Amino acid sequence: MKYIKLLSAVAVFVASAAYAEENVVNIYNWSDYVAEDTIKNFEKSTGIKVVYDVFDSNELLESKMLSGSSGYDVVVPSFQFMARQIQAGVFLKIDKPLLTNYKNLDKNIMSILEGNDPGNAYGVPYMMFTTGIGYNIEKVKERISEDKIGSWDMIFDPETSSKLADCGITLLDAPTEIMAAALNYLGKDPTTENVEDLKAAMELTLSIRKNIRYFHSSQYINDLANGDICVSVGYSGDIFQARDRAAEAKQGVNVTYVIPKEGAQVGFDMMAIPDDAPHKENAHKFINYILEGKVAADISNYVFYANPNTAANEFVAKEVLNNPGIYPPEDVKKKLFALQPKSSRYDRTLTRAWTKIKTGQ
Amino acid sequence: MSSTTKKSSFIKSIFQAPPFRWTKKLLGKIGFSGRGLVIAVPTIWLLVFFLIPFLVIAKISLSEALIARPPYSSLLEWDSDGLLQISLNFGNYYYLIDDALYIIAYLNSFKIATISTIFCLLIGYPIAYYIAKSPENKRNILLMLIILPFWTSFLLRVYSWIGFFKANGIINAALLNLGIISEPLIMLQTDFAVYVGIVYTYLPFMILPLYSNLVKLDDILLEASADLGGRPMISFFKITLPLSVPGIIAGSMLVLIPAVGEFVIPALLGGPDTLMIGRVLWDEFFSNRDWPVASAVSIIMLVVLILPVMWIQNKQNSNLGES
Numbered sequence: 001m002k003y004i005k006l007l008s009a010v011a012v013f014v015a016s017a018a019y020a021e022e023n024v025v026n027i028y029n030w031s032d033y034v035a036e037d038t039i040k041n042f043e044k045s046t047g048i049k050v051v052y053d054v055f056d057s058n059e060l061l062e063s064k065m066l067s068g069s070s071g072y073d074v075v076v077p078s079f080q081f082m083a084r085q086i087q088a089g090v091f092l093k094i095d096k097p098l099l100t101n102y103k104n105l106d107k108n109i110m111s112i113l114e115g116n117d118p119g120n121a122y123g124v125p126y127m128m129f130t131t132g133i134g135y136n137i138e139k140v141k142e143r144i145s146e147d148k149i150g151s152w153d154m155i156f157d158p159e160t161s162s163k164l165a166d167c168g169i170t171l172l173d174a175p176t177e178i179m180a181a182a183l184n185y186l187g188k189d190p191t192t193e194n195v196e197d198l199k200a201a202m203e204l205t206l207s208i209r210k211n212i213r214y215f216h217s218s219q220y221i222n223d224l225a226n227g228d229i230c231v232s233v234g235y236s237g238d239i240f241q242a243r244d245r246a247a248e249a250k251q252g253v254n255v256t257y258v259i260p261k262e263g264a265q266v267g268f269d270m271m272a273i274p275d276d277a278p279h280k281e282n283a284h285k286f287i288n289y290i291l292e293g294k295v296a297a298d299i300s301n302y303v304f305y306a307n308p309n310t311a312a313n314e315f316v317a318k319e320v321l322n323n324p325g326i327y328p329p330e331d332v333k334k335k336l337f338a339l340q341p342k343s344s345r346y347d348r349t350l351t352r353a354w355t356k357i358k359t360g361q
Numbered sequence: 362m363s364s365t366t367k368k369s370s371f372i373k374s375i376f377q378a379p380p381f382r383w384t385k386k387l388l389g390k391i392g393f394s395g396r397g398l399v400i401a402v403p404t405i406w407l408l409v410f411f412l413i414p415f416l417v418i419a420k421i422s423l424s425e426a427l428i429a430r431p432p433y434s435s436l437l438e439w440d441s442d443g444l445l446q447i448s449l450n451f452g453n454y455y456y457l458i459d460d461a462l463y464i465i466a467y468l469n470s471f472k473i474a475t476i477s478t479i480f481c482l483l484i485g486y487p488i489a490y491y492i493a494k495s496p497e498n499k500r501n502i503l504l505m506l507i508i509l510p511f512w513t514s515f516l517l518r519v520y521s522w523i524g525f526f527k528a529n530g531i532i533n534a535a536l537l538n539l540g541i542i543s544e545p546l547i548m549l550q551t552d553f554a555v556y557v558g559i560v561y562t563y564l565p566f567m568i569l570p571l572y573s574n575l576v577k578l579d580d581i582l583l584e585a586s587a588d589l590g591g592r593p594m595i596s597f598f599k600i601t602l603p604l605s606v607p608g609i610i611a612g613s614m615l616v617l618i619p620a621v622g623e624f625v626i627p628a629l630l631g632g633p634d635t636l637m638i639g640r641v642l643w644d645e646f647f648s649n650r651d652w653p654v655a656s657a658v659s660i661i662m663l664v665v666l667i668l669p670v671m672w673i674q675n676k677q678n679s680n681l682g683e684s
Contacts, residue, residue, distance in 0.1 A: 066430050066432045066650065068430050173633075344428065344649075344650070351644050351648040354648070355641075361465050361636055
C-alpha cells in the first residue's frame, strides 16, 4: 500500500512537471489564413509556444476529429462541417467567461450561426469568406465579352467557358461548394437535398467538364498569380492573395476577384476546441487573442477575409473595408447564401456525382 | 579438419555452459525452443504490423457508418439482458459490386501499375546489368547513386516533377526557347505525368533485386556459351534472362504492389480523371466519412493483390523443389 502511494505521488509529480513544462497550444488552421506576425505576437504577449499546422480541406480536418486524439487544441472547420462534428460530439463547450473579448463579435452573425450551434456553445467565428470567381483581367478580356465577366457564365455557360478553356479554368475540389454554385446558377435552392436537382447540377457541370484544367483547393493561388491559369472558382481571400503575389512578381499578371452577380456562397470558418484537447486553457487564451479587435483586423488586412469582429473595423485598412469582394455591400449581401449540413445519404450521392464529374465514371 | 571440430566443440561447450543450459531449460519448460525463438521475431512482427491491423480493418468493414466518434458502429453490443449481440453488415461489400465505379477503379489502378512495372523493368534491367558487370570497386559507387535519391523526401521528389512539367516549367521553357514548339505542352495533370512519377519513384525497387540476382550470375556460363558458338544476343536470351527470372519477379512485385495502391503520385501529378483506387479510398474515407466502405475497398485490394503473389511464391517454391 505504501508503495502504491509513493508511486502515485511520483506519477502525479511527473505528470504535473510535464504539464507545467509544456506551455504550448497546438493550432490546426487553413493554409494562408493568418497574418505574418499573429503567431509571433501571441507568443510574445502570453509566453505560450504555438505549434501551427495547416490543412486545405474540411474533409481532412473532419476525419482527424472523428478519429480522436488529434492532439490539436484549436481547429478551424467551416460552419456546415462544424455543425455535423457537433453532432458527433467531438468538441468542448466554449468556456465563455474565459473569453473577455467575446463581446466584440457581431451580434447579427452570431444569431445566424445559432441556427446550427444553439447558444453558440461550441464555435467562435474566425473569418468569413465568399466562394466566387478569380480571374486574370487581361486574358479574360481578350477572350469573352464584357457582359459575361462577373457572371457564373464564365464557368457554367459552355460557350463562354470554352473560350476561356485554353488559358485554364480551375474549380475547387470541394463538391459541396461547386454543386451549390451550379444549383444557384440553375435557379434552384443551393441548400437543397433534392437528388433530381443535384442531378441537373451534375449534368450542367459535366457539360463544361472538358473546359476545366484541374480541381484543387489551394494550388490555384500560385497558378493564378503566375499566369499559369486564367479563371478559378475559389475562396475570396485566397484570390486576393493571388492578386497581391501577382502584383509583387511584376510579370504583368493582374488578378481580381468578383462575387458573381447571380450570387455566391458565404461561409464562416469557426474556431472550436476538440474535447480531448491537451491544452484547453491555452486554447481559450488563443481564441480570446484572435477576438481582440486589432489582432482580427491585422489578419483581415493580411489575408483579405472579412472578420466578424465589430471592434476590428476601426483597424481594418480602408481598401479592405471598402472592397466589395471582401466586405460585400448590402445589395450583394442579399444574394449570398450559406450552406447547411446535409444527411450522410445525400453526401454519398454528392461525392458519387463529383467522381462522375471529375473522371467521367 | 581437426581445427574445425575443435572450434565447433568449443562453441558447443559455450552453449553447454550453465547460463545457457538454464535459460534453455527455462524456455523449454514454457514451450520454447531455440528455433522457435528465432522464428518468433518475424512472427511477432507480422502479427503486430500486419495481422492485427488487417483484422481491425476487416472489423470496421463489417460495421455501419455513424456520425459519431469513431464514425462506425461496434460489432459487439451487450443488450439490456446481458446478452452479447453480434451484428455484421455485409452491405459494404455488396455496395462495391453494385456500383461499377469500384471495379473500374481497381482495373485502372492495375493497368497503370502494370504499365509502370513494364517500363521499370525495361529501364531497370540494363542499369542493373551494367552495375552487375562493372568492376567491383565501381559497383558500390553506382549502387550508391541508385540509393542516393532516397535521402531526399519522397514527397519533395514528386513535387520537383511539377517544376519540370508545368506550363511555364523547365521542359516547356527549354522547348519554347529552342523553337521546337510554339505553345506550351500540357504535361502536368495527365496520365503521362503519373507514369513518369511512378516509374521514377519505383525504379530503385526494380534495380536492386535485379542487381542482386545478376551479380551472382556465373560468367563461366556465358564463356561456355561463347565457346559453343553462341552470339552475345543468344547467350543473353538463353542464359542470362532465364536465370534472372527470380530477380525480375521480385522486382516486379516490389513495383507493382505499391503502385496499385499509389495515392500521392496521381494526386500531385495526375489529372482529375486519373481514376485510381487510392483516390476512391480517399473519397470514401474523407468525403463520405464512410470508414466501413473505405475498409471494404482496402480489404478487397489486399485480397486481389495477395492471391497472385501467393501463386507466384508457390510456383517458385515448386520450381526450386524440381531443380
